[in-house]
Amino acid sequence: MSAGHEEDLVHLSTTSRVEAFSDGVMAIAITLLVLDLKLPNADVGDGSLLDALLVRWPTYAAYLAAFLTIGIIWLNHHTLIAKIARFDARLHWLNLVLLLGVATLPFPTSLVAEYVGKGGANASVAAATYGLCATLMALPWSFMWRHLRDHPELLEPGYDATYASAEMRRGGIGVPIYVAATIVSLIQPLLALGLYAAIAALYAVTSQGALAPRPGSDPSGTADGGRR
Amino acid sequence: MSAGHEEDLVHLSTTSRVEAFSDGVMAIAITLLVLDLKLPNADVGDGSLLDALLVRWPTYAAYLAAFLTIGIIWLNHHTLIAKIARFDARLHWLNLVLLLGVATLPFPTSLVAEYVGKGGANASVAAATYGLCATLMALPWSFMWRHLRDHPELLEPGYDATYASAEMRRGGIGVPIYVAATIVSLIQPLLALGLYAAIAALYAVTSQGALAPRPGSDPSGTADGGRR
Amino acid sequence: MSAGHEEDLVHLSTTSRVEAFSDGVMAIAITLLVLDLKLPNADVGDGSLLDALLVRWPTYAAYLAAFLTIGIIWLNHHTLIAKIARFDARLHWLNLVLLLGVATLPFPTSLVAEYVGKGGANASVAAATYGLCATLMALPWSFMWRHLRDHPELLEPGYDATYASAEMRRGGIGVPIYVAATIVSLIQPLLALGLYAAIAALYAVTSQGALAPRPGSDPSGTADGGRR
Amino acid sequence: MSAGHEEDLVHLSTTSRVEAFSDGVMAIAITLLVLDLKLPNADVGDGSLLDALLVRWPTYAAYLAAFLTIGIIWLNHHTLIAKIARFDARLHWLNLVLLLGVATLPFPTSLVAEYVGKGGANASVAAATYGLCATLMALPWSFMWRHLRDHPELLEPGYDATYASAEMRRGGIGVPIYVAATIVSLIQPLLALGLYAAIAALYAVTSQGALAPRPGSDPSGTADGGRR
Numbered sequence: 001m002s003a004g005h006e007e008d009l010v011h012l013s014t015t016s017r018v019e020a021f022s023d024g025v026m027a028i029a030i031t032l033l034v035l036d037l038k039l040p041n042a043d044v045g046d047g048s049l050l051d052a053l054l055v056r057w058p059t060y061a062a063y064l065a066a067f068l069t070i071g072i073i074w075l076n077h078h079t080l081i082a083k084i085a086r087f088d089a090r091l092h093w094l095n096l097v098l099l100l101g102v103a104t105l106p107f108p109t110s111l112v113a114e115y116v117g118k119g120g121a122n123a124s125v126a127a128a129t130y131g132l133c134a135t136l137m138a139l140p141w142s143f144m145w146r147h148l149r150d151h152p153e154l155l156e157p158g159y160d161a162t163y164a165s166a167e168m169r170r171g172g173i174g175v176p177i178y179v180a181a182t183i184v185s186l187i188q189p190l191l192a193l194g195l196y197a198a199i200a201a202l203y204a205v206t207s208q209g210a211l212a213p214r215p216g217s218d219p220s221g222t223a224d225g226g227r228r
Numbered sequence: 229m230s231a232g233h234e235e236d237l238v239h240l241s242t243t244s245r246v247e248a249f250s251d252g253v254m255a256i257a258i259t260l261l262v263l264d265l266k267l268p269n270a271d272v273g274d275g276s277l278l279d280a281l282l283v284r285w286p287t288y289a290a291y292l293a294a295f296l297t298i299g300i301i302w303l304n305h306h307t308l309i310a311k312i313a314r315f316d317a318r319l320h321w322l323n324l325v326l327l328l329g330v331a332t333l334p335f336p337t338s339l340v341a342e343y344v345g346k347g348g349a350n351a352s353v354a355a356a357t358y359g360l361c362a363t364l365m366a367l368p369w370s371f372m373w374r375h376l377r378d379h380p381e382l383l384e385p386g387y388d389a390t391y392a393s394a395e396m397r398r399g400g401i402g403v404p405i406y407v408a409a410t411i412v413s414l415i416q417p418l419l420a421l422g423l424y425a426a427i428a429a430l431y432a433v434t435s436q437g438a439l440a441p442r443p444g445s446d447p448s449g450t451a452d453g454g455r456r
Numbered sequence: 457m458s459a460g461h462e463e464d465l466v467h468l469s470t471t472s473r474v475e476a477f478s479d480g481v482m483a484i485a486i487t488l489l490v491l492d493l494k495l496p497n498a499d500v501g502d503g504s505l506l507d508a509l510l511v512r513w514p515t516y517a518a519y520l521a522a523f524l525t526i527g528i529i530w531l532n533h534h535t536l537i538a539k540i541a542r543f544d545a546r547l548h549w550l551n552l553v554l555l556l557g558v559a560t561l562p563f564p565t566s567l568v569a570e571y572v573g574k575g576g577a578n579a580s581v582a583a584a585t586y587g588l589c590a591t592l593m594a595l596p597w598s599f600m601w602r603h604l605r606d607h608p609e610l611l612e613p614g615y616d617a618t619y620a621s622a623e624m625r626r627g628g629i630g631v632p633i634y635v636a637a638t639i640v641s642l643i644q645p646l647l648a649l650g651l652y653a654a655i656a657a658l659y660a661v662t663s664q665g666a667l668a669p670r671p672g673s674d675p676s677g678t679a680d681g682g683r684r
Numbered sequence: 685m686s687a688g689h690e691e692d693l694v695h696l697s698t699t700s701r702v703e704a705f706s707d708g709v710m711a712i713a714i715t716l717l718v719l720d721l722k723l724p725n726a727d728v729g730d731g732s733l734l735d736a737l738l739v740r741w742p743t744y745a746a747y748l749a750a751f752l753t754i755g756i757i758w759l760n761h762h763t764l765i766a767k768i769a770r771f772d773a774r775l776h777w778l779n780l781v782l783l784l785g786v787a788t789l790p791f792p793t794s795l796v797a798e799y800v801g802k803g804g805a806n807a808s809v810a811a812a813t814y815g816l817c818a819t820l821m822a823l824p825w826s827f828m829w830r831h832l833r834d835h836p837e838l839l840e841p842g843y844d845a846t847y848a849s850a851e852m853r854r855g856g857i858g859v860p861i862y863v864a865a866t867i868v869s870l871i872q873p874l875l876a877l878g879l880y881a882a883i884a885a886l887y888a889v890t891s892q893g894a895l896a897p898r899p900g901s902d903p904s905g906t907a908d909g910g911r912r
Contacts, residue, residue: 020248020704021758024711027252028484030331031260032715037335049343049350053357067331071324074249093888096755103714103751107721115733122733129737204321248476255480256712258559259488265563277571277578281585295559299552302477432549476704483708486787487716493791505799505806509813523787527780530705660777 018095019081023074025099029106030070033063036110059113061193066109068200070102073137076203080144085156090147094140101137108133116189127189130196131182138174145171174203246323247309251302253327257334258298261291264338287341289421294337296428298330301365304431308372311391313384318375322368329365336361344417355417358424359410366402373399402431474551475537479530481555485562486526489519492566515569517649518586522565524656526558529593532659536600541612546603550596557593564589572645583645586652587638594630601627630659702779703765707758709783713790714754717747720794743797745877750793752884754786757821760887764828769840774831778824785821792817800873811873814880815866822858829855858887 037059044052077098084091108130115126145168148154152161177199185192265287272280305326312319336358343354373396376382380389405427413420493515500508533554540547564586571582601624604610608617633655641648721743728736761782768775792814799810829852832838836845861883869876 017703017707017762019245021707021711021762023245023249024252024708025715027249028256028712028715029718030327031253031256032718034257034260034331034334035263035719037332038338044350049339049353053353063332064328067328068324071327075320078245078249092759096752099714099755100751103718104721104747106718110722111733122728125733125737247473251473251477252480255477256484258555259481259484262485262488262559262562263491265560266566272578277567277581281581291560292556295556296552299555303548306473306477475701479701479705480708483705484712486783487709487712490713490716490787490790491719493788494794500806505795505809509809519788520784523784524780527783531776534701534705 015081015084015087018087018092019078022077022081022095022099026070026074026077026102029102030067030074032106033066033070033109036106036113037063056113056117058117058193061197062109062113062116065193065197065200066105068197068204069134069137070105072200072203073098073102076141080141083156083159084148084154086154088151088154091144091154094144094147098137098140101133101139104133105130105137112193116193119189123189124186127185127192128182131178131185131192134196134199135175135178135182138178141171141174142168174199243309243312243315246315246320247306250305250309250323250327254298254302254305254330257330258295258302260334261294261298261337264334264341265291284341284345286345286421289425290337290341290344293421293425293428294333296425296432297362297365298333300428300431301326301330304369308369311384311387312376312382314382316379316382319372319382322372322375326365326368329361329367332361333358333365340421344421347417351417352414355413355420356410359406359413359420362424362427363403363406363410366406369399369402370396402427471537471540471543474543474548475534478533478537478551478555482526482530482533482558485558486523486530488562489522489526489565492562492569493519512569512573514573514649517653518565518569518572521649521653521656522561524653524660525590525593526561528656528659529554529558532597536597539612539615540604540610542610544607544610547600547610550600550603554593554596557589557595560589561586561593568649572649575645579645580642583641583648584638587634587641587648590652590655591631591634591638594634597627597630598624630655699765699768699771702771702776703762706761706765706779706783710754710758710761710786713786714751714758716790717750717754717793720790720797721747740797740801742801742877745881746793746797746800749877749881749884750789752881752888753818753821754789756884756887757782757786760825764825767840767843768832768838770838772835772838775828775838778828778831782821782824785817785823788817789814789821796877800877803873807873808870811869811876812866815862815869815876818880818883819859819862819866822862825855825858826852858883 039049039052039056087095108126111126112130115122117123145164149161149164149168152159152164155164181192181195181199184195267277267280267284315323336354339354340358343350345351373392377389377392377396380387380392383392409420409423409427412423495505495508495512543551564582567582568586571578573579601620605617605620605624608615608620611620637648637651637655640651723733723736723740771779792810795810796814799806801807829848833845833848833852836843836848839848865876865879865883868879
């Protein structure tokens with residue numbers, strides 16, 4: 001078999017396949033969110049569609065927050081996987097926990113859309129459910145980095161235990177922030193909705209750092225900067 | 229590790245992965261459209277299924293228009309990404325905005341399917357909602373090309389700032405057209421539905437140009453013409 | 457940049473990307489079918505779940521037929537794309553028509569599930585709708601092969617206009633068969649349901665041929681037989 | 685065409701494409717499960733959202749069990765495919781049966797969620813339906829390995845008929861276990877729910893073995909251990 005043939009028939013590396021499955025789950029979860037926008041016919045009847053749409057503004061706010069959150073998680077996940085050379089069983093499990101959080105997010109998002117605008121105890125419960133799910137999504141990151149710190153042989157060349165330690169600390173910030181927002185949500189559900197959006201935006205800024213060139217890479221950055 | 233092994237275990241480039249996630253979102257959005265075709269049992273009862281199907285013709289028109297629109301966006305997106313060597317944070321964000329538009333499209337499509345046939349103010353609101361979402365999908369293209377014009381190092385070899393400038397102008401046409409169609413939809417919703425389909429068809433013709441060989445490529449075109 | 461680096465950062469060929477998008481649409485369409493199995497709570501109430509499940513047997517038959525149909529289309533599509541070296545605009549459009557048929561199939565499947573068991577005119581309409589959609593899925597194959605016959609430079613090495621001609625004839629058989637089954641469905645909807653399953657099974661056997669070694673390939677078949 | 689060009693335009697091997705389609709189906713099935721968590725508005729009304737959520741605990745248990753089950757099947761599928769060099773028609777069909785089981789799982793999961801908490805005959809029927817679907821998912825594994833034992837030329841280098849025999853026996857354990865759990869479910873549906881979760885957990889432990897280095901591989905394990 002010639003070299004040309006070989007190149008014709010490549011296998012993807014294990015991390016590419018984990019990413020393919022994860023990308024699939026995240027792409028579906030982010031796209032399923034639209035189903036909650038659906039307007040029940042009974043809510044319009046012979047009345048004004050415009051009024052029926054406008055009164056549902058918390059639904060759109062929740063949709064945007066959840067879309068942004070999953071979008072950023074995808075971006076960060078993408079950056080994480082680019083630094084991992086291979087997955088062992090523990091990384092697979094932690095990744096499944098992360099995907100559980102992402103795949104479940106449309107559920108609390110629909111609760112927030114439905115109940116936060118109505119106020120009262122139900123608004124608090126809805127906002128807190130979103131917070132618990134977001135916490136579940138924030139948890140695996142630092143556990144993954146701790147495992148990578150202890151097993152730096154799983155990392156791509158150019159990354160080591162020191163790098164993993166730093167990422168473990170950075171990834172650990174999300175959990176207390178989301179726990180705090182969840183507690184706030186019990187008292188001020190609308191404020192918590194704003195907090196969730198703010199955290200997503202904060203992660204967005206942080207992820208820009210994550211997209212920076214790897215340590216010690218070619219300073220010109222053209223080949224490696226946005227390498228994966 | 230031998231060269232043969234290396235070829236066995238490839239990583240995808242960053243743009244391939246962005247495309248994989250984008251393809252996922254677009255494939256799901258285009259397939260979720262079918263859920264709106266679903267016929268409520270109550271609409272048939274003991275009556276004629278054929279009548280119940282035929283009276284819903286605006287649903288099928290909206291389905292076809294939305295399917296065609298997402299199909300063409302996929303084609304153009306595919307062509308765009310083939311010209312980008314790597315994604316920086318700004319391109320990632322603009323791509324997420326584009327995906328937000330695509331993922332949201334099933335919602336105004338279902339509004340159009342439900343209300344445009346009924347006429348009145350609700351028909352106008354439904355058609356205008358579709359127009360706003362289509363405008364959101366049209367917006368990121370020229371911003372992406374402007375960013376690529378200012379950072380031609382992000383482009384694949386063979387493309388430069390001049391090329392990006394031309395694409396920026398071409399990509400910018402969509403926004404005023406969709407804004408105009410949205411305004412028309414407020415007065416003549418059914419006409420606007422036709423306009424949306426016409427714009428999709430127009431893009432389809434334009435995208436044929438986009439599928440043409442890259443500038444300065446091998447004139448035989450066999451290797452590079454439909455390169456990606 | 458070393459050769460090792462190059463191998464690390466591959467781009468997928470254009471046909472791989474078309475297949476990725478097509479695979480996405482087909483994977484989603486085949487998985488969305490399950491939503492029609494959902495049992496309305498009202499249909500059970502305080503009664504027997506077993507009875508409520510058993511009375512819905514046409515739903516399961518329709519589910520299996522549609523799952524099998526999309527599964528086989530995926531298999532044949534996969535085999536088709538392996539023989540195409542690159543996609544031009546016309547192939548892209550024909551592929552979109554095929555995907556339109558696949559993505560739409562869950563709709564007539566749910567009509568069949570709901571109405572074929574009830575008999576009468578509605579059963580005929582439901583079964584005929586399925587037939588029309590299946591015809592739409594059968595149409596693009598021979599058009600694709602005709603285009604490949606006229607542009608053999610789009611084919612992978614080892615395939616030529618003669619091969620494309622033969623495939624065009626083979627691919628063209630599906631259309632009259634599905635048209636005939638659609639006509640039968642107007643008179644005998646339950647029989648047509650059996651016919652649709654039989655056609656799928658027939659394609660299954662035919663696709664085994666399609667999975668055979670390419671003409672003129674290594675007779676040992678180990679490298680090329682199931683090459684893609 | 686230079687070697688650099690070749691590497692730019694790779695085709696995926698046939699097994700990568702089977703995995704891409706399978707990953708798509710599994711990613712969608714695992715993500716569609718969330719739709720069952722959706723809380724009907726009527727169940728809350730003016731009452732307590734918290735109460736309405738808590739009373740639905742079997743829904744969450746079923747969601748977690750099904751998510752875990754599909755997650756583990758993905759992991760095992762991934763490990764299986766890494767050992768297969770190419771797919772023939774029989775492997776394609778067995779894989780489709782497996783995907784049929786996975787894609788159908790959200791249906792019995794929703795039955796379990798709805799009826800197991802209510803007790804009585806309906807609880808038994810719901811739990812047994814889940815068991816039947818899980819049995820369908822367990823069936824293809826040993827058939828696949830038997831076929832690979834008889835056709836070891838389909839295996840990747842490093843695996844042989846002896847290895848396939850051992851895997852066939854290991855893969856065959858699932859079927860009697862799920863059949864037994866299905867029988868238990870007729871008498872003790874809640875206990876069966878626990879059994880299904882236990883089987884998933886058992887597979888999880890077993891799959892760790894499946895992730896171990898291939899027989900006769902480089903003892904350092906760094907290159908091949910989690911190879912794919």
